[in-house]
Amino acid sequence: MAESISVDMERIFLGGKEHHIRTGCGSVSVIVYGDHDKPALITYPDVALNHMSCFQGLFFCPEAASLLLHNFCIYHISPPGHELGAAAICPDDPVPSAEDLADQILEILNYFRLGAVMCMGVTAGAYILSLFAMKYRERVLGLILVSPLCKAPSWTEWFFNKVMSNLLYFYGVCGLLKECLLQRYFSKEVRGNAEFPESEIVQACRKLLDERKSINVLRFLRAINERPDITEGLKRLKCRTLIFVGDSSPFHSEALHMTSKLDRRYSALVEVQACGSMVTEEQPHAMLIPMEYFFVGYGLYRPCYFSDSPRSPLSPSCISPELLSPESMGLNLKPIKTRVSMQI
Numbered sequence: 315m316a317e318s319i320s321v322d323m324e325r326i327f328l329g330g331k332e333h334h335i336r337t338g339c340g341s342v343s344v345i346v347y348g349d350h351d352k353p354a355l356i357t358y359p360d361v362a363l364n365h366m367s368c369f370q371g372l373f374f375c376p377e378a379a380s381l382l383l384h385n386f387c388i389y390h391i392s393p394p395g396h397e398l399g400a401a402a403i404c405p406d407d408p409v410p411s412a413e414d415l416a417d418q419i420l421e422i423l424n425y426f427r428l429g430a431v432m433c434m435g436v437t438a439g440a441y442i443l444s445l446f447a448m449k450y451r452e453r454v455l456g457l458i459l460v461s462p463l464c465k466a467p468s469w470t471e472w473f474f475n476k477v478m479s480n481l482l483y484f485y486g487v488c489g490l491l492k493e494c495l496l497q498r499y500f501s502k503e504v505r506g507n508a509e510f511p512e513s514e515i516v517q518a519c520r521k522l523l524d525e526r527k528s529i530n531v532l533r534f535l536r537a538i539n540e541r542p543d544i545t546e547g548l549k550r551l552k553c554r555t556l557i558f559v560g561d562s563s564p565f566h567s568e569a570l571h572m573t574s575k576l577d578r579r580y581s582a583l584v585e586v587q588a589c590g591s592m593v594t595e596e597q598p599h600a601m602l603i604p605m606e607y608f609f610v611g612y613g614l615y616r617p618c619y620f621s622d623s624p625r626s627p628l629s630p631s632c633i634s635p636e637l638l639s640p641e642s643m644g645l646n647l648k649p650i651k652t653r654v655s656m657q658i
Contacts, residue, residue: 343397348387355386358439365390371595395530461591486528501562501590560589
């Protein structure tokens with residue numbers, strides 16, 4: 315019989331301990347949840363987000379929260395100045411590059427005396443963690459990447475980021491900027507339209523964006539907009555990698571490109587239908603079963619049975635038979651598509 319734990323959902327985001335760590339490129343906030351004796355899982359969010367706005371949906375999903383907290387101690391890393399209640403960073407401070415932010419993660423791991431860790435990142439955060447894994451391969455057990463980036467920005471993305479940078483510089487976190495960011499994060503289905511109101515997760519994210527200091531967001535956005543192409547380095551990446559991407563994500567093709575460059579023996583792709591970039595918020599249940607199988611390869615989790623209830627978008631009939639075949643990851647994860655049932 316598989317082990318299970320009871321999770322107090324209200325305490326997941328209230329019971330953690332926040333650490334402010336001085337690094338070579340500024341102070342960074344890390345919030346720690348769980349048993350320090352368990353393996354470490356570090357998270358890194360997308361632009362203008364922190365653990366509350368990027369991973370709340372996943373950790374408020376009881377099954378996923380139980381799975382992660384049962385196996386790991388969680389270390390939520392915020393980009394500099396993105397934590398709750400952060401003050402504006404001095405404009406005279408040097409703007410860290412993407413590589414500086416990856417090196418900063420090493421300082422964080424050393425501060426907590428952590429060895430090899432599991433990593434989970436969303437879009438820009440996925441890029442930072444991928445870069446970290448390429449530079450410090452011995453410190454990464456595996457990567458769980460959501461709508462990841464790996465190439466240098468396309469002209470379209472570069473221009474869009476420049477528009478957002480100008481909005482931040484001249485107008486701060488204004489309404490138009492929030493609309494640009496929400497398009498980056500969510501599918502149009504949940505953003506709403508004239509006929510249907512925007513969903514609660516979009517409303518919550520909009521409110522949390524109000525707390526960001528424009529200079530802090532601008533600095534992270536500039537680092538990401540000047541990121542180098544790391545495609546060639548992916549070929550040398552040997553840690554196991556699980557990629558999620560929504561088929562409505564503006565970075566869908568980027569995730570497919572990244573998957574094609576990774577060693578197929580160690581990687582898997584899950585495409586989530588009717589979903590934007592932030593699968594962790596929009597369809598967190600779609601992550602549950604792929605993560606369960608991913609962790610089996612590490613001996614961290616023993617799956618019991620699967621529910622056919624509408625709460626879970628995946629059931630055995632949705633999973634390719636090859637998914638259950640043992641290989642280098644413990645199983646051979648193939649690209650699969652998921653869709654949440656709208657029937658209650």
